[in-house]
Amino acid sequence: MLREIPSHWTPVQEAAWRTVHEFRKGMKGGAEALGPMLGKSAGTLSNEVNPESSSHKLGLEDAITLQLMAQDYRLLHAFSHTLHHISIQLPDAEPVGDVELLDKFSAWQAKMGCTCEVIHQSLADHRVTLTEARAIKTAGYRHIQAFLEFLSRIEQLAEAEDARRTILA
Known part of the structure; x- marks a missing residue:
């Protein structure tokens, strides 16, 4: 269900x-599908996400x-953008070994190289288009996410070491 969004609505x-309204699950979609999943009627959920409704608000x-x-x-990213922040999905925790740690480190560095390459290519003609700026942003986010995966593994190692020391003490 595509709808032209009123210009006075915030992101x-x-x-x-x-x-809510672009959600699809099986034959159902929108508030009809999501409402029951949230323990609400479709009408209530529709009203909660309708900025024109003053009687219902999404908590x-x-x-x-x-x-x-x-x-x-999208809602998380809209909140982040409105507050001048970014949101990046954190990695799932996985067991850490030397090879896995080295793999995460090299993946992080590879993403950094990709980011630099995108920037280099974008500046080749001494200007940056909106498409190129978006490509730089995407590459940068991938680089940051790879760093966070590496950092997560380092933290797991530190936690495991602290636990080991506690057991030995």
Whole structure:
């Protein structure tokens, strides 16, 4: 269901509305599918994400549950953008060994190289287009995510070492 969004809606309002109304699961979609998953009627959920409705508002806990159920994080990114922050998905925790740590380190460095290459190519003609700026942003986010994966592994090693010392003490 594509709809022209009123110009007075904020990015957060638009993201909440689109998260609900663009959701699809099987034959159902939108508030009809998501409402029951959140323990609400379709009408209530539709009203909660409708900025024109003054009687219903989506609560913060419901906003989190909504995003998890829909596996759609536009609302999170709209919040982040509005507050001049970024959101990057953290890696799942996995066992850490020397090879895995080295793999994460080299992946991080490879992403850094990719980011530098995208920047280098974008500046080849001494100007940057909007498409090139978006490519730099995407490459940069991938680089940051690779660093966070590496950092997560380092923290796991430190936690394991602390636990080992506690047991031996």
